[in-house]
Amino acid sequence: MRNLLTDLIKDLRLCLFLLLIAAIVGVLIGALWPCLVVALVIFITWQFYNLYRVYYWIRFYPQRNPPEINGALGDILFLLYRYQRQEKQAKAELINTIYRAQSSVSALQEAVVLINHQQHLEWWNPAAEELLGLQSNDRGRPVLNIIRHPDFTDYLENPQHYPHGIKLASWVKAQHFIQCEMTQFGGNQDGVAGYSQHEYLLIVYDVTPLHRLEQMRKDFVANVSHELRTPLTVLSGYVEMLSDQDDFNPRWQRGFAQMQQQTQRMTAIIDDLLLLSRLENEELGNKDQRIDVASLLQQLFTDAQAYNLDYGHTLTLDINSPFNVRGSAHEIASAFSNLMTNAIKYTPKGGKIHIGWQQQGEQAYFYVQDNGIGIEAQHIPRLTERFYRIDSARSRDTGGTGLGLAIVKHVLAQHGAQLEISSIVNQGSTFKVIFNQAQLIE
Numbered sequence: 001m002r003n004l005l006t007d008l009i010k011d012l013r014l015c016l017f018l019l020l021i022a023a024i025v026g027v028l029i030g031a032l033w034p035c036l037v038v039a040l041v042i043f044i045t046w047q048f049y050n051l052y053r054v055y056y057w058i059r060f061y062p063q064r065n066p067p068e069i070n071g072a073l074g075d076i077l078f079l080l081y082r083y084q085r086q087e088k089q090a091k092a093e094l095i096n097t098i099y100r101a102q103s104s105v106s107a108l109q110e111a112v113v114l115i116n117h118q119q120h121l122e123w124w125n126p127a128a129e130e131l132l133g134l135q136s137n138d139r140g141r142p143v144l145n146i147i148r149h150p151d152f153t154d155y156l157e158n159p160q161h162y163p164h165g166i167k168l169a170s171w172v173k174a175q176h177f178i179q180c181e182m183t184q185f186g187g188n189q190d191g192v193a194g195y196s197q198h199e200y201l202l203i204v205y206d207v208t209p210l211h212r213l214e215q216m217r218k219d220f221v222a223n224v225s226h227e228l229r230t231p232l233t234v235l236s237g238y239v240e241m242l243s244d245q246d247d248f249n250p251r252w253q254r255g256f257a258q259m260q261q262q263t264q265r266m267t268a269i270i271d272d273l274l275l276l277s278r279l280e281n282e283e284l285g286n287k288d289q290r291i292d293v294a295s296l297l298q299q300l301f302t303d304a305q306a307y308n309l310d311y312g313h314t315l316t317l318d319i320n321s322p323f324n325v326r327g328s329a330h331e332i333a334s335a336f337s338n339l340m341t342n343a344i345k346y347t348p349k350g351g352k353i354h355i356g357w358q359q360q361g362e363q364a365y366f367y368v369q370d371n372g373i374g375i376e377a378q379h380i381p382r383l384t385e386r387f388y389r390i391d392s393a394r395s396r397d398t399g400g401t402g403l404g405l406a407i408v409k410h411v412l413a414q415h416g417a418q419l420e421i422s423s424i425v426n427q428g429s430t431f432k433v434i435f436n437q438a439q440l441i442e
């Protein structure tokens with residue numbers, strides 16, 4: 001390793017040596033000062049010449065080896081050369097990493113699209129060309145000009161409303177479906193006003209097989225329910241007719257009563273399954289109806305009081321919000337009524353049930369609070385699954401189908417509302433349906 005200080009001393013020694021020779025020659029020829037000046041000029045010229053070599057190397061041939069120079073200047077040159085080599089190596093490694101990242105992303109079957117903070121397309125892999133129909137001249141174009149779908153526009157503006165991304169019908173291949181999932185990254189504080197300063201990574205993949213399977217499942221459930229309905233109606237009709245006969249044998253009374261009860265239960269399950277199918281296929285009524293929440297709740301409250309006769313609970317209704325809801329009145333009524341009847345069913349006789357419509361900032365929520373049996377925490381996330389029941393026997397005894405909360409979940413999803421459940425075992429439960437500003441009207 002070269003040392004700058006020793007090289008400086010060497011340079012100084014060389015200079016002194018030159019001056020000494022010049023002084024001796026000067027004394028001998030009787031011209032001391034001119035000889036000293038000549039020696040100094042030679043030394044300085046030599047230094048300038050070396051400086052020029054360094055400049056020449058940096059300016060024209062930085063990729064070649066540096067010139068051989070002794071002394072302090074050579075030392076500085078050596079350091080420069082070393083940094084230059086390190087930087088070259090780091091750059092090569094970086095390029096290699098970028099190349100490898102790009103080629104692995106290019107090999108993906110999923111489309112990967114980079115969208116800049118102005119929501120313009122910046123980069124994509126070959127799969128994006130196939131799945132989204134992107135072409136090379138689309139670079140720099142607004143993504144919303146390429147993906148012209150109202151759901152995608154909403155997704156881009158409010159990604160927080162779509163935690164699982166969105167599914168869209170493909171515009172490139174007929175009968176195909178794609179799933180879009182977007183991640184925001186980056187973020188610049190001093191950005192241009194009006195633009196979100198985040199960049200986006202959009203990942204898109206083909207979900208057609210999954211969609212077909214899902215459709216098959218939906219069709220299967222809808223068809224089976226539909227097919228079972230007619231024979232069931234015939235059966236229950238005959239059961240009722242036979243048990244109404246004058247010469248009906250009393251020995252059969254219990255059996256027939258049970259048959260009647262079970263056919264009614266099956267009819268209720270089939271009706272719920274058909275309603276779920278309709279909700280899943282978005283065959284709702286008009287979703288743009290103005291629902292007068294206060295009068296809807298009054299009406300449901302009267303129904304609940306009638307249902308409550310066997311249970312003897314104290315029911316209260318508290319309306320504390322002037323907001324109304326935009327949606328399908330029939331479906332919202334069935335969701336609210338499901339929550340009310342559940343509270344009545346799952347509270348031991350003589351309980352207290354509070355029903356209300358409350359305002360909270362820009363949101364409003366419907367709630368049903370009971371002091372019933374409560375729900376253990378581990379069951380809460382699964383309550384809205386079809387046929388999920390904590391106690392099947394109890395649910396059956398109360399005429400439950402295990403589909404009520406699944407229906408509630410679907411109705412609310414169609415209205416962009418959320419269900420919040422909190423409960424303490426043996427103390428009671430609260431079911432809240434929260435509506436955002438977008439679903440509320442004055």
Ligand code: ADP
Binds near residue numbers: 370374401429
């Ligand atoms: P079900 O027809 O069985 O009532 P739901 O889907 O309406 O079906 O409810 C699913 C399960 O959630 C019920 O079986 C019950 O165990 C539980 N549940 C619902 N509401 C309440 C409540 N208010 N208190 C306690 N448990 C409840």
